[in-house]
Amino acid sequence: MALTRRDVLKWALEASALSAAGTPFRAFGAEAGGDRTADIPYGAAVYLPDLQTDARLGAAISRHCTRVTPVTELKWSSLRPTSGTFDFAPGDAIVGFADGHGMDVHGHTLVWHASLPDWVESITDAGEAERLMREHVATVMARYKKSVRSWDVVNEPIPDAPDGVTDRRDGYWSERLGPRHVRLAFEVAHAVDPAAMLVLNEYDVEFAVERSPAKRAAFRNLVEELLDQGAPVHAIGLQGHLRGGWPIAIDELADFVVDMRRLGLQILVTELDVQDQDLVSPADERDAVIAGQVFDFLSAVSAAGPPHSITTWGISDQYSWVRWAFPRSDGTRNRPLPLDWDFQRKPFMDVIDHFRTLRI
Ligand code: XIL
Secondary structure, three states, X not given: OOOOHHHHHHHHHHHOHHHHHOOOOOOHHHHOOOOOEOOOOEEEEEOHHHHHHOHHHHHHHHHHOOEEEEOOOOOHHHHOOOOOOOXXXXXXXXXXXXXXXXXXXXXXXXXXXXXXXXXXXXXXXXHHHHHHHHHHHHHHHHHOOOOEEEEEEEEOOOOOOOOOOOOOOOOHHHHHHOOHHHHHHHHHHHHHOOOOEEEEEEOOOOEOOOOHHHHHHHHHHHHHHHHHOOOOOOEEEEOOEEXXXXXXXXXXXXXXXXXXXHOOOEEEEEEEEEEOOOOOOOHHHHHHHHHHHHHHHHHHHXXXXXXXXXXXXXXXXXXXXXXHHOOOOOOOOOOOOOEOOOOOEOHHHHHHHHHHOOEO
16 A cells, blocks of 8 residues: 555654654744745666666666766775776766666765775875875866766775874874865865866764764864855765664754855755664554655755755665675565665655655
8 A cells, every 4th residue: 555645654653752752843844834845856876787687776776866976986995007008988878878768967076085096005195095086086077077967076084983183084184284175175176167167075973972072073173164265165965874773963964054054055965865774664664664754864964944855875675785784683685765675665765756846
């Protein structure tokens, strides 16, 4: 039996921290009510080998999405097999798929501490590292200029345990170029493609627990510092790898988003999924908890109006990284995404539809 939106929102509300806390909605997401309907682009990340082996995946993406993010094909590990060479074939294939279906492509990612080939890691000289970064950003952005209109310029700049002193992640680029590498990357990217939307992307900024409040504060500091320095940052990306059972800091995240919008930044949800390894079975109860958590997150993200776009990290549970990165100990399948293993809709997709089409 198909679920109605009313069913889903009831489920989501029952499962959400908002209703548990008895907090009245103040977020745009629940109030709705203007004359216009938001039409927020929805995208999915996709990995080329999956797209090539299962026709249902491309069909589902072209049916539900207007955006695509390549999972690995625009990372250094894929693009830079050896010093001095570029392999554009996998990136071209995903961009070609998107172009063929009239979809936008979000570029992921130009500067990141991870996913670097060994030959890059072995370069220790600052001058050489800077030359490499400039060459990479210029070459890759220029190639995909027509189709890739937004880029995660710097991914995950905040460490997992920021303490106010060390609130920048150590890693390849920090070690070679120091903290200035973040601003440098944005300046180089802007010079290559002045019309591209340049995004600073981060994870774990949405929870009320664990490292999240400190990450949120450090992320805010970095954004403000970059803007004070005149860096061409246009948007923040909230990855949204939600952890099943970690409560969303709804008010704090809403305040954060409102402040970011006041600074003139757009908000992108870039990698939404729910790591459900510690959540209950059976599947329908788990799906309700997941939908509730996504509902809380998107309510807060929408606090100052619709986000620029919402992208999930995959679309079907069958092709999610969660199934191998965070498997369940009870042996049942993970259910982190809007469509299940067999490409059937779950309440997660209804929640996305709700936020895509709110009256504003
Ligand atoms: C992950 C991919 O899903 C995996 O297939 C890959 O092995 C490692 O990277 N944050 C990011 C993404 O910004 O690039 C990561 O993607 C997931 C976490």
